[in-house]
Amino acid sequence: MLFKRCIGLIDELCWSLMSFAGDTNRPKPKMGTSAAVKLPSNRSASGARRRRTRCRKCEACLRTECGDCHFCKDMKKFGGPGRMKQSCIMRQCIAPVLPHTAVCVVCGEAGKEDSLEEEEDRFNIMLMECSICSEIVHPNCLKVKDASGVVNDELPNCWECPKCNYAGKTGKQKRGPGFKYASNLPGSLLREQKVVKEEGESTSTVKRKPERDETPRHRPEEWEALHRQPPVLSPSTLPRPRPEDKLRKKRKLFDDDYEEDFDVRKKGKSDGHLFLNQIKTEEEEVDEEEKASLYRRGLERRGRLGDTEEEDGDDEDTKTSLPRPPLKAPVLDSDQSHCSSPWAGPSSEGGSEPQEKGPRPKACRKRRLPNKELSKELSKALNQEIQKTEDCLANENRQPLKVEPESENEEPKRSFRNGSDLGGERPHHWTKEMNGTPWELRHFYPSQITPLGFNRSSPGTRPLPPRSPPKCVQMERHVIRPPPISPPPDRLPLVDGKTHAVQREVWVKIFGHVTHKELCVCMRVCKTWNRWCCDKRLWTIIDLNRCKSITPLMLSGIIRRQPLSLDLSWTNISKKQLSWLINRLPGLRVLLLSGCSWVAVSALCTSSCPLLRTLDVQWVEGLKDAQMRDLLSPPTDNRPGQLDNRCKLRNVVDLRLAGLDVTDASLRLIIRHMPVLSQLDLSYCNHVNDQSVNLLTAAGTTTRDSLTEVNLSVCNRVTDHSLTFFKRCGSICHIDLRYCKQVTKTACEQFIAEMSVSVQFGLKEDKLLQKLG
DNA sequence: ACTAACGTCAAT
DNA sequence: ATTGACGTTAGT
Numbered sequence: 001m002l003f004k005r006c007i008g009l010i011d012e013l014c015w016s017l018m019s020f021a022g023d024t025n026r027p028k029p030k031m032g033t034s035a036a037v038k039l040p041s042n043r044s045a046s047g048a049r050r051r052r053t054r055c056r057k058c059e060a061c062l063r064t065e066c067g068d069c070h071f072c073k074d075m076k077k078f079g080g081p082g083r084m085k086q087s088c089i090m091r092q093c094i095a096p097v098l099p100h101t102a103v104c105v106v107c108g109e110a111g112k113e114d115s116l117e118e119e120e121d122r123f124n125i126m127l128m129e130c131s132i133c134s135e136i137v138h139p140n141c142l143k144v145k146d147a148s149g150v151v152n153d154e155l156p157n158c159w160e161c162p163k164c165n166y167a168g169k170t171g172k173q174k175r176g177p178g179f180k181y182a183s184n185l186p187g188s189l190l191r192e193q194k195v196v197k198e199e200g201e202s203t204s205t206v207k208r209k210p211e212r213d214e215t216p217r218h219r220p221e222e223w224e225a226l227h228r229q230p231p232v233l234s235p236s237t238l239p240r241p242r243p244e245d246k247l248r249k250k251r252k253l254f255d256d257d258y259e260e261d262f263d264v265r266k267k268g269k270s271d272g273h274l275f276l277n278q279i280k281t282e283e284e285e286v287d288e289e290e291k292a293s294l295y296r297r298g299l300e301r302r303g304r305l306g307d308t309e310e311e312d313g314d315d316e317d318t319k320t321s322l323p324r325p326p327l328k329a330p331v332l333d334s335d336q337s338h339c340s341s342p343w344a345g346p347s348s349e350g351g352s353e354p355q356e357k358g359p360r361p362k363a364c365r366k367r368r369l370p371n372k373e374l375s376k377e378l379s380k381a382l383n384q385e386i387q388k389t390e391d392c393l394a395n396e397n398r399q400p401l402k403v404e405p406e407s408e409n410e411e412p413k414r415s416f417r418n419g420s421d422l423g424g425e426r427p428h429h430w431t432k433e434m435n436g437t438p439w440e441l442r443h444f445y446p447s448q449i450t451p452l453g454f455n456r457s458s459p460g461t462r463p464l465p466p467r468s469p470p471k472c473v474q475m476e477r478h479v480i481r482p483p484p485i486s487p488p489p490d491r492l493p494l495v496d497g498k499t500h501a502v503q504r505e506v507w508v509k510i511f512g513h514v515t516h517k518e519l520c521v522c523m524r525v526c527k528t529w530n531r532w533c534c535d536k537r538l539w540t541i542i543d544l545n546r547c548k549s550i551t552p553l554m555l556s557g558i559i560r561r562q563p564l565s566l567d568l569s570w571t572n573i574s575k576k577q578l579s580w581l582i583n584r585l586p587g588l589r590v591l592l593l594s595g596c597s598w599v600a601v602s603a604l605c606t607s608s609c610p611l612l613r614t615l616d617v618q619w620v621e622g623l624k625d626a627q628m629r630d631l632l633s634p635p636t637d638n639r640p641g642q643l644d645n646r647c648k649l650r651n652v653v654d655l656r657l658a659g660l661d662v663t664d665a666s667l668r669l670i671i672r673h674m675p676v677l678s679q680l681d682l683s684y685c686n687h688v689n690d691q692s693v694n695l696l697t698a699a700g701t702t703t704r705d706s707l708t709e710v711n712l713s714v715c716n717r718v719t720d721h722s723l724t725f726f727k728r729c730g731s732i733c734h735i736d737l738r739y740c741k742q743v744t745k746t747a748c749e750q751f752i753a754e755m756s757v758s759v760q761f762g763l764k765e766d767k768l769l770q771k772l773g
Numbered sequence: 774a775c776t777a778a779c780g781t782c783a784a785t
Numbered sequence: 786a787t788t789g790a791c792g793t794t795a796g797t
Contacts, residue, residue: 051779051794070788071778083790085778096779099795 049134052096055156059094066090095156098136102127106141111157130161137161492528508535536562543567545592550574555581565590569616572597579603590614594656598622605630608648615649618658618681628666632673647673656681658711663687667695675702681711683736689717693725709734713767716740720747727755733771743767 054061065072069089074080087093103110104127113126124140131152139149142162150165152158491499492507511519511533523533539561544550550573558566558581566585568578569592578600582588588609593601594616601620617623617631632647649655652674657666658681667688670677680696680703682688696703696710708731712718719742726732737743748769752761764770 049780053779053795054777074789075777084788085791087778101795 050099050102050129050136052155053099054093055095055097057095060091061093063088063091098127098129098157102129102136104138104141105135106137109138111138126157128157128159128161130164131155131158132160132164135161135163489528489531492526504532507532508537511535511538534560539563541565541567541590544571546570548572550577559584562587564588565592565614567592568596569593570595573600575600575603579607582607582609585609587611590616590654592616592656593620594618594658596620598627602627602630604648605633610648610651612649612652614654614656615652616654616656618656618660618684620660624661625663625665628660628662629669632669649674650676652677654679657685658682659684661685661687664692664695667692671695671701671703675706677703677706678731679709679711680707682715683711683713685712685715686717688712688715690719690721690725693718693722697725697728699728704728705730707732709736711736712740713738714740716742718743720744723747723751727751735769737767737769738765740767 056062065075065078065088067073067078067088071084071086072078072080072088074082074084074086076082098111100110111125111127113122115125125138127136128139128149128151129136136157148165149162150160152160489499490504492502493499507529511522514522516539519533519538523530540563542558542561542563542565544554545567546569547554548571550568550571555577562585564587566581566588567590573581573593573596578593578596582591582603586608589611591609591612591614595618598620599622601617601623604615623631632649634647650673653676655670655674655677660666662682662685664687670680682692693710693712695701696707698704707729710726710732712722713736715737718737718740722737722743723735726735737748745763745766748763748767751769752763755761760772761769762772
């Protein structure tokens with residue numbers, strides 16, 4: 001040991017000298033600027049740490065420079081000074097690899113994993129870099145076979161080697177190059193990481209180490225985003241803390257209320273290693289001893305992938321996160337599952353399928369993630385979906401019209417004309433089961449106010465839209481790294497190791513008959529149900545109408561469920577959030593944004609929503625002609641791969657513009673860009689008049705034949721004359737002229753009489769014309 | 774030899 | 786905590 005320390009010192013000294021020499025032509029020679037000096041422990045006795053390099057395969061690597069980001073602008077080729085020498089934000093590699101020249105410190109040879117098929121064997125002959133001591137070795141070349149290495153899923157070929165792990169050392173989590181910049185910037189793929197999984201890592205000596213640990217490591221922002229708790233500094237530039245120090249810091253992260261458990265924690269640290277071999281199993285049943293084991297969670301330190309906490313955790317959360325998000329257990333629960341994702345593919349995660357394994361050892365049941373870590377897990381999972389969504393979107397760019405996300409779960413060919421259709425077809429509607437539901441939103445749903453009823457009952461008084469949050473809910477910091485996912489099991493595993501006779505599909509059908517509230521209860525039953533209940537068929541409509549605050553976790557929950565209809569009306573969703581969201585909901589058919597701010601709605605200007613059929617932007621503050629133009633004009637971004645210059649909303653069938661100050665200028669754009677528009681709500685639009693109706697029904701317009709329902713109620717400038725224009729409409733079925741002061745009943749009756757030759761109309765209500773039969 | 778850019782320090 | 790800077794490494 002002493003000898004090793006000496007070697008270390010010599011090594012350190014060498015590095016000091018080297019770096020000093022390297023510093024000579026700096027304007028301000030600084031002592032010990034080299035990383036080597038400051039991080040002697042990162043230099044193994046065997047040589048310098050290898051810098052990682054691009055994988056050249058990930059989406060980021062395959063991108064071209066945006067030319068627009070900070071770093072691009074610095075580049076000489078973009079006219080910058082070239083001082084920063086950083087990669088384009090959009091091109092920050094997601095999975096940076098060891099350089100080709102890297103070799104095993106023991107045998108001196110390169111990684112040979114390509115030579116083998118068997119994943120498990122492959123692991124042992126691939127090069128693994130220790131994130132603590134930086135040694136690069138073939139796991140096979142290590143003598144210490146009985147100690148566990150902890151694989152870092154963050155980075156390919158990265159682990160905490162058995163030596164360091166055994167010694168209880170901890171190191172900062174290595175992250176991809178440029179991470180510190182890119183992770184925080186909009187658009188960066190680093191925020192949405194994809195992790196390539198290797199099954200084989202589940203050999204007897206190796207455990208996976210997801211990014212969680214007692215230190216927040218490289219991604220404090222992630223923690224912060226979810227919990228608004230200042231992270232503990234990763235001691236990258238400080239001497240490595242002794243285990244006690246580490247523990248102290250760790251405890252802070254978890255819970256200040258658990259001071260008295262400190263000693264237990266210390267023991268737990270070693271326990272963590274003892275149980276490494278069992279971490280692959282997942283929680284199956286709801287832990288009966290939940291309360292009793294609460295404090296023990298603080299002990300958890302090593303990655304126990306798949307051991308994700310499903311429910312509760314509320315207790316901890318209240319202590320760890322300052323502002324408690326309105327999102328509660330069920331959403332957290334459900335976020336375990338990926339079965340609802342249209343892209344949820346086969347998993348590659350070794351051992352994360354507990355359902356097939358029967359009952360686990362008792363010790364394992366205590367392996368629960370503290371809630372914060374759960375959130376991270378969830379976020380990670382989400383991000384995998386996001387990544388897939390990205391891929392999906394990328395494909396979409398190549399084939400703009402074929403985006404129908406198909407999966408085992410989907411009924412792809414349904415046509416959704418509007419939200420009510422959806423609502424009518426499916427019993428699952430979040431609003432209806434708000435009581436005690438996951439997001440605890442029922443108080444945001446004053447029952448007397450419905451999105452529709454509102455318009456009708458309060459003409460003239462524009463409701464105050466909820467104020468935008470002071471700062472957007474840290475979407476850009478909602479960093480997520482995905483663990484691998486596994487498909488949901490087909491049958492429910494039973495305690496005796498057998499499986500229940502009823503198949504998942506049957507269960508899902510059953511779940512289709514319960515309310516969302518009940519579904520949320522089901523989600524808490526067990527992991528398997530949790531995943532099944534997240535089936536997106538059960539969540540085609542997500543209604544957050546009047547939900548005061550949209551949190552990142554809620555967004556995660558939405559993405560997870562891939563709804564076809566999303567109601568965000570009267571929320572204070574931010575532009576960034578909305579943009580983030582709709583970019584990940586490529587199959588979205590119905591988007592309700594009434595009462596949101598134009599700033600938020602403007603996310604639609606830059607985001608693609610190709611299948612959108614229903615768009616509700618009524619009462620959007622600040623949405624006028626100019627904004628309408630932005631909304632309807634083709635994307636300005638015509639870089640390669642973005643070649644779709646058609647209107648983003650070209651497939652909109654149902655457009656709701658009630659309460660907007662739009663004029664004929666907007667209507668002209670609508671006529672031009674929405675060829676399949678069938679339902680148009682212009683109620684409470686004070687600028688709409690007969691001329692507007694004339695435009696909509698003019699010869700040569702598509703709207704003339706496509707329009708079936710027009711709502712002009714409370715449009716005081718509309719007169720009887722409009723009815724004569726409507727006679728030109730080939731498909732019109734429903735004309736709402738209620739409360740139009742200048743429209744007379746006589747004119748309506750005359751309209752009915754004249755139309756009766758071809759179509760039979762009737763007055764459903766005063767000035768509400770409707771086709772009969 | 775050359776370009777790209779990683780990983781770090783230090784200023785902010 | 787974030788960001789500008791830059792020595793140095795990786796790849797061609």
